[in-house]
Amino acid sequence: MSWMFLRDLLTGVNKYSTGIGRIWLAVVFIFRLLVYMVAAEHVWKDEQKEFECNIKQPGCENVCFDHFFPISQVRLWALQLIMVSMPSLLVVLHVACCDSREKRHRKKLYVSLGVMDGGLWYTYLISLIVKTGFEIGFLVLFYKLYDGFSVPYLMKCDLKPCPNTVDCFISKPTEKTIFIFFLVITSCLCIVLNFIELSFLVLKCLIKCYLQKHSKTLKSSVCECHNLRYIECGGIGAPPLLQNCHSDSAISTLHTPEPPPSQGKTKLLCDSQEGWQGESASFLSKT
Amino acid sequence: MDWGTLHTFIGGVNKHSTSIGKVWITVIFIFRVMILVVAAQEVWGDEQEDFVCNTLQPGCKNVCYDHFFPVSHIRLWALQLIFVSTPALLVAMHVAYYRHEAARKFRRGDKRNEFKDLEDIKKQRVRIEGSLWWTYTSSIFFRIIFEASFMYVFYFLYNGYHLPWVLKCGIDPCPNLVDCFISRPTEKTVFTIFMISASVICMLLNVAELCYLLLKVCFRRSKRAQTQRNHPNHALKESKQNEMNELISDSGQNAITGFPS
Numbered sequence: 001m002s003w004m005f006l007r008d009l010l011t012g013v014n015k016y017s018t019g020i021g022r023i024w025l026a027v028v029f030i031f032r033l034l035v036y037m038v039a040a041e042h043v044w045k046d047e048q049k050e051f052e053c054n055i056k057q058p059g060c061e062n063v064c065f066d067h068f069f070p071i072s073q074v075r076l077w078a079l080q081l082i083m084v085s086m087p088s089l090l091v092v093l094h095v096a097c098c099d100s101r102e103k104r105h106r107k108k109l110y111v112s113l114g115v116m117d118g119g120l121w122y123t124y125l126i127s128l129i130v131k132t133g134f135e136i137g138f139l140v141l142f143y144k145l146y147d148g149f150s151v152p153y154l155m156k157c158d159l160k161p162c163p164n165t166v167d168c169f170i171s172k173p174t175e176k177t178i179f180i181f182f183l184v185i186t187s188c189l190c191i192v193l194n195f196i197e198l199s200f201l202v203l204k205c206l207i208k209c210y211l212q213k214h215s216k217t218l219k220s221s222v223c224e225c226h227n228l229r230y231i232e233c234g235g236i237g238a239p240p241l242l243q244n245c246h247s248d249s250a251i252s253t254l255h256t257p258e259p260p261p262s263q264g265k266t267k268l269l270c271d272s273q274e275g276w277q278g279e280s281a282s283f284l285s286k287t
Numbered sequence: 288m289d290w291g292t293l294h295t296f297i298g299g300v301n302k303h304s305t306s307i308g309k310v311w312i313t314v315i316f317i318f319r320v321m322i323l324v325v326a327a328q329e330v331w332g333d334e335q336e337d338f339v340c341n342t343l344q345p346g347c348k349n350v351c352y353d354h355f356f357p358v359s360h361i362r363l364w365a366l367q368l369i370f371v372s373t374p375a376l377l378v379a380m381h382v383a384y385y386r387h388e389a390a391r392k393f394r395r396g397d398k399r400n401e402f403k404d405l406e407d408i409k410k411q412r413v414r415i416e417g418s419l420w421w422t423y424t425s426s427i428f429f430r431i432i433f434e435a436s437f438m439y440v441f442y443f444l445y446n447g448y449h450l451p452w453v454l455k456c457g458i459d460p461c462p463n464l465v466d467c468f469i470s471r472p473t474e475k476t477v478f479t480i481f482m483i484s485a486s487v488i489c490m491l492l493n494v495a496e497l498c499y500l501l502l503k504v505c506f507r508r509s510k511r512a513q514t515q516r517n518h519p520n521h522a523l524k525e526s527k528q529n530e531m532n533e534l535i536s537d538s539g540q541n542a543i544t545g546f547p548s
Contacts, residue, residue, distance in 0.1 A: 007292065019384070026376060030293070030369060037289060039365045050335060054345040054460065153350055154460075167460060169346035171335060174357040 003037060006085055013088040016095055016120070020197040024190060025088075031186045032081060036074075040179045043172060044074040050171030057161055064157035064168050070145065073176065077183055080138040084190070087127035087134070094123045125201060132194040135187050142184075149184055151176040290320050293372055300375045303382055303413050307496040311489060315372065318485045323364055327478050330471060331361045337470030344462055351456035351467045357444060360475070364482055367437040371489070374426035374433075381422040382413050420500065427497050434490045438483065448483055450475045 007029065014025055047069070053061045098120075143149065151173040158165040170176075294316055301312055334356070340348045415423050442448065450472040457464040469475070 022380075022383075026380075030296070030373060030376070034289075034293060034369060035366070038369075039362045043359070043362065046335065050349060052345045052349055153353055154346070167346060169349040169460075171349050172353060172356075172359075174353050175359060175362065178358055179362075 003033060006082065007033065009092070010085055010088060012092050016091050016124075017088075018197060018200065020193055020200060024193045024197070027186065027190060027193065028081070028085065032183070032190075035179075035182065035186075036077060036081065040074060040077065040183075043175050043179055044072060047072065047171060051168065052171075053157065053162070053166050053168040055162060055166040057163055060157070060159075060162040060166060061168070063159045064155070064162065064166070067157065067159055068155055068168070068170075073142070073146065073151075073180060076138070076142060076145075080134070080187075083134045083138070084131055087130040090123050090127045090130075091120070094120055121201070121205070125198070128194050128198050128201075132191055132198075135191050135194070139184065139187055142180075149177070149180050151180065290316075290324060293369070294320075296379070297372050297375050300379045300382075303378060303415065303419075305415065305496055305499060307492055307499060311492045311496065312375075314485065314489055314492065315368070319364075319368055319482065319489075322478075322481065322485075323361065323368070327361050327364065327482070330474050330478055331359060333470060334359065338467065339470075340456065340461070340465050340467040342461060342465045344460055347456070347458075347461040347465060348467070350458050351454070351461065351465070354456065354458055355454050355467070360441075360445075360479060363437065363441060363444075367433070367486070370433045370437070371430055374429040377426045377429075378419070378423050381419055385413055385419065415500070420504065424497065424500055427493050427500070431490055431493045431497070434486055434493070438486055441483070448476070448479050450479065 010025060010029070014022055017025065048065055051061060051065045053064055055061075151170060153170060153173040155168045155170065156165050157168050297312060297315075301309055304312070335352055338348060338352050340351055342348075413419060450469055452469060452472045454467045454469065455464050456467050
């Protein structure tokens with residue numbers, strides 16, 4: 001088990017992501033995971049060995065190191081990478097669950113790969129919110145644990161068994177500070193990308209809903225002219241289909257396998273809120 | 288996640304690069320990444336352990352090492368390689384977007400005469416024209432900027448590309464001006480010069496590729512202008528035919544709209 005496992009898992013998410021989601025994945029892989037593995041890990045490699053206090057008292061260095069670094073920055077970085085990548089797996093799980101349902105019902109419940117509607121839309125939205133929460137949470141944790149994002153070259157320590165206030169020197173503080181700032185900047189970039197993606201998804205949905213309502217009002221006004229009552233139901237993210245209104249009866253069915261409708265009534269099947277399961281019926285009937 | 292994964296990302300762009308671009312990718316991965324991984328990392332492996340200062344004062348060595356090497360050479364090279372390779376991803380993203388659009392039009396029934404099936408779209412080599420030309424040129428431009436910036440940062444941080452065997456350090460808590468000795472300075476200098484030379488070669492390749500792309504566009508434009516001058520009626524007929532075809536296809540689509548698929 002290594003970072004390759006995480007990389008393989010996340011590569012599968014790519015198929016179901018939006019364009020911004022793919023950019024987010026590229027940023028995570030290249031600017032965070034790759035930089036962590038090829039550079040950052042080595043900077044913190046000898047952090048305790050090279051941590052030196054100006055005292056010969058045995059145990060003083062250990063205690064001071066433990067006090068100033070309860071958890072190493074590089075381990076916190078690794079934890080952050082893992083936690084931030086996990087919500088994307090919700091999407092993969094959701095699609096896997098869908099696939100098994102498709103096999104059981106032996107019919108295609110999904111329009112096509114990469115199209116997000118219904119339940120998958122909500123799963124994706126939740127994963128985005130959780131991801132952003134983790135990012136912000138870890139940044140705040142970093143800030144609180146280490147009193148900021150910079151690493152000082154000298155720390156004063158007076159914990160037992162140190163006999164007095166001793167100077168303790170950290171190894172490579174400037175290099176560590178540079179990499180921590182790099183981590184913070186890439187984190188912030190990922191947060192911004194998540195917010196943009198969130199806004200994009202919500203806006204797209206709102207525009208779709210507005211267009212649906214607008215077409216519904218137009219339809220009902222046209223149908224009333226022809227003395228026809230029209231009821232339509234379409235969930236969020238479910239695009240209704242425009243139909244030709246006819247004075248007698250009208251419209252064709254979309255998804256089979258319903259029997260032919262009786263006279264004066266037709267059934268229109270559109271995608272439900274669930275997206276892939278079942279269809280909700282809409283009726284066009286003559287008054 | 289390692290350099291191999293980066294190679295996989297960038298290797299995908301190779302198909303759509305010019306010949307100079309392919310040479311550039313080869314130089315990057317063989318003369319820089321490989322040298323970094325198999326040689327340079329070993330040379331710099333014990334850099335802090337074997338950095339010795341002529342004093343027993345605790346903390347003096349740490350402080351002096353941090354002052355003279357704010358960022359280690361190998362970390363700076365690793366960052367340089369990552370930043371220099373990343374603009375190629377812009378091209379990869381643009382090609383992926385182009386293929387996505389082509390697949391969408393194919394499913395709608397627009398490009399059936401151009402491609403046999405969806406697999407054909409994936410296999411097709413995309414030509415560096417139009418908006419892809421701009422993306423490709425911008426990526427080369429950013430590469431050059433990143434290479435030059437990192438070379439300057441190197442020069443600025445280490446006062447040149449040569450490592451001395453002794454450094455004088457008088458920073459607190461060092462009690463006076465102490466001598467600090469770097470481990471393997473000559474070997475490090477050799478590798479530094481090698482990596483800088485490889486950087487310069489990559490930069491020259493990028494500049495050559497940029498010039499090649501610009502010249503290609505100029506030639507194409509002058510050829511088109513010449514063709515238009517020689518056959519003005521032919522060009523006019525072609526453009527009118529294109530307009531007619533667009534009108535026909537648009538009206539055909541409008542007739543289909545509103546019918547379930």
